[in-house]
Amino acid sequence: MARILLGVCGGIAAYKALEAVRLATKAGHSVRVVQTPTSERFVGGASFEAITGAPVLTSEFAPDPARGAFPGDPPPQHDPISHLALVGNADVFLIAPASANTLAKLAGGFADNLLTSAALAARCPLIVAPAMNDAMWEHPATQTNLATLRARGVHVVDPGVGQLASKGEHGVGRLAEPAELLAAVERVLGVDADLAGLRVLVTAGGTREPIDSVRFVGNRSSGRMGFALAERAAARGAAVTVLAANVALPHAPGIAYREVETAAQLAAACAHEFPRCDVLLMAAAVADFRPVAPAATKIKKDADAPDSIALERTPDILAGLAQQRTLRQTVVGFAAEHGDGALDYARGKLARKRLDAIVVNDVSQPGIGFDTPDNAVTIVTPERERPLSRAPKGEIAAAILDEVVRLRAIRDADGTSGSPAGRAARV
Ligand code: PMT
Numbered sequence: 332m333a334r335i336l337l338g339v340c341g342g343i344a345a346y347k348a349l350e351a352v353r354l355a356t357k358a359g360h361s362v363r364v365v366q367t368p369t370s371e372r373f374v375g376g377a378s379f380e381a382i383t384g385a386p387v388l389t390s391e392f393a394p395d396p397a398r399g400a401f402p403g404d405p406p407p408q409h410d411p412i413s414h415l416a417l418v419g420n421a422d423v424f425l426i427a428p429a430s431a432n433t434l435a436k437l438a439g440g441f442a443d444n445l446l447t448s449a450a451l452a453a454r455c456p457l458i459v460a461p462a463m464n465d466a467m468w469e470h471p472a473t474q475t476n477l478a479t480l481r482a483r484g485v486h487v488v489d490p491g492v493g494q495l496a497s498k499g500e501h502g503v504g505r506l507a508e509p510a511e512l513l514a515a516v517e518r519v520l521g522v523d524a525d526l527a528g529l530r531v532l533v534t535a536g537g538t539r540e541p542i543d544s545v546r547f548v549g550n551r552s553s554g555r556m557g558f559a560l561a562e563r564a565a566a567r568g569a570a571v572t573v574l575a576a577n578v579a580l581p582h583a584p585g586i587a588y589r590e591v592e593t594a595a596q597l598a599a600a601c602a603h604e605f606p607r608c609d610v611l612l613m614a615a616a617v618a619d620f621r622p623v624a625p626a627a628t629k630i631k632k633d634a635d636a637p638d639s640i641a642l643e644r645t646p647d648i649l650a651g652l653a654q655q656r657t658l659r660q661t662v663v664g665f666a667a668e669h670g671d672g673a674l675d676y677a678r679g680k681l682a683r684k685r686l687d688a689i690v691v692n693d694v695s696q697p698g699i700g701f702d703t704p705d706n707a708v709t710i711v712t713p714e715r716e717r718p719l720s721r722a723p724k725g726e727i728a729a730a731i732l733d734e735v736v737r738l739r740a741i742r743d744a745d746g747t748s749g750s751p752a753g754r755a756a757r758v
Contacts, residue, residue, distance in 0.1 A: 332359040333520050334401040336421035336455075338446040339379075340430040341369030343496040344462035344506035348427055349374060351509040352382045358513065361402040363417055365389070365446050367433065388413055391445045414448040424453045425516055427488070428462035428506045431473050437485070438476035456519045460488040460512055464495055465502030474720070481722060488515045489719045489730070503718055514733050518567070525736050527568030532608035533561045534601065536576035538594045540621035542640060543630045550616045551701040554578030556665075557614035559724040561586050563732055564612075572608070574600045576615050594618050594645040605652050610661045610735055613649045614690075616701070621645050650684040658742070661735055663688045670695040677711050687738050688712045690731055710734050 335355055339348045348364075355362050364379040364387045376387035385402045388395055391414055398406040399416025407416075418424055426433065426446070433447065437459070442448040450457060459480065467473060468490065477487055491505045507515070517523035535557020539547035554575055562583050565571045572587045576597055582588050589604075591597045594617050605611060620642040630636060649664050656662050664686045666677040670693065677691035692708045694700035699707045699721055707721040710731060719730050 332361070333422040333516070333522065334404075334420055335360050335362045335516055336417050336424045336449070337362055337364045337379075338424065338426035338429075338433075338449065339364060339366045339370045339374065340426065340428055340433045340446070341367055341373060342428045342430050342462050342506075343373060344428040345370050345373040347506050347509055347512075349378055349382065351425075351427060351512045352379060354509050354513045355516070356382060356384075358517075360516075361385075361404070363387075363397075363401055363421070365414075365417065365449060367430075367444055367446050369430075388417070388445055391448060414445050415452050418449045418453040418455060421453075421455050423456050423458065423516055423520055424450065425458045425460065425512065426450065427458075427460035427512050429459040431461070431463045431467045431470075431476075434459065434461060434473060434476045434480065438479040456486065457484075458486040458488060458515055458519060460507050460515070461490050461504075462506035463490075463504050464497065464500070465504045468502075468504045477720070486515065486519055486726070487720075487722065488512060489717075489722075491717050492715070510737075511733055514736070515729075518729055521566070524568035526564055526610075526732065529569045529609040530607060531561075531564045531569040531571045531610045531612065532574070532601075532604050533557050533564070533571060533612045534574045534576070534597060534615035534617075535561070536578035537616040538576045538597055538618045539592055540594065540618045540645070541625040542622050543626035543628065545629050548618055548621060548642075549577070550618070552576075552616035553702040554580055555702070555704065556706060556724050556728070557612070558583075559728040560612050560614060560731065563725060563728040564610075567732060569610070572604055574604065574615070576617075594621060594648065598646060598648045598651075601648050601652060605655070609659060610739075611652060611656075611663065612731070612735075613652075613662075613664045616667060617648060618645055647684070649686070653685045656685075661687050661738055661742075663690065663731065663735065665689065666691040667694050667700060669693070674709060674711070674716070677709070681711055681713070688731075688734055712738065 362383045363385050366389045379387045386396050395413050399411045400406040436447045442451045488507045492503045493505045536554035537550040537552030539549040541547050561571045561573045565586050576591050623641040623643045653662050668676045673693040677689050681689040689711050690708050692700045705721050706724050706727045710717040
């Protein structure tokens, strides 16, 4: 099990760090805590000490009775330098909540307290879980600082949407839930196998609908989002099958890939695979229309060229599968929307297609969506919406899988799929 160094910054969300520590120690990890001086105004060190069984440090100059050792490890003979010893011994450094001020210091390389000095000296993976008021979160300075940290390899656990600290305020900025913080830590450490025993079906890429033997109606999906989901799910222990529509990306070992070209072929492959899967992640961009009468040979441009091509609707594969889903299955759709009203359209698709969750990307934003390494999405479920700011598709995939795990935990707790769609599903 891991040695987790937890850095706690000032903010009302500091109380959630206590629960994160409780979950981590319960899972068998050993935890040390460093606090910023401001954070002590919200939560006292005695509470963390009681849960971790180890001293809490706030200053570089205060002696560490444990000499930088983690619970269960023998302390060294000599007195070490606290900020170096703690990160030197840690497998991972999680800063939660990470305030806007501390994020700015980390981006700038400042080392003006024990927490920021330790972060600057950290060679272990660094995870930040921001929490702040929505105006501070949305400020370009904060977003630029996060982009800088991400570019340096820092992992970011995005905040959620909901009620904020100041009375009556609602928006983005709530610290991720303690279980999500622990999941992020375990994911970074590669010790999570929370999808073990599950069969995950992923659709990826874009279908091509033939006009004739050489031309087609298609879209710009590269398959990156779907492949990232598949690879992350496999890394977390799932048995993964990918239905890949015209994807030119390398295949990862341990994942089963089936190639399809058209919406009809994808529908047939889904019909075959869906009954035996536990989780469907429908990331493929499926053509909504196809030529009614594709030509068997190449249409010549001079003679016989048609003035127009008659199109017909393709069946909605996802909606059809959701109709047949059973209680044990979790069904996640995607929605590629353009501009204003993206979230409203996605909410409509969630309800109409009877899904557990829908992942909406606003493809009018530059640098995300189709054929890009990054994405920015909102995961919409019937009871909450979780915006994820721009990040590599692997990180977005990890957060989507966290949501799947959460929905399935709700289902296991109350015997439903965790959503009204699931409650209506066949047992
Ligand atoms: O592949 P990348 O380059 O990485 O790009 C990723 C992506 C932008 C393609 C991906 O993030 C995404 O948004 N995929 C869904 C695109 C899409 O088809 O959205 P839609 O709003 O048209 O469809 C909604 C849902 O219904 C989707 O889950 C789609 O798979 C499904 N659908 C749509 C039409 C249809 N006939 N049958 C379906 O099952």
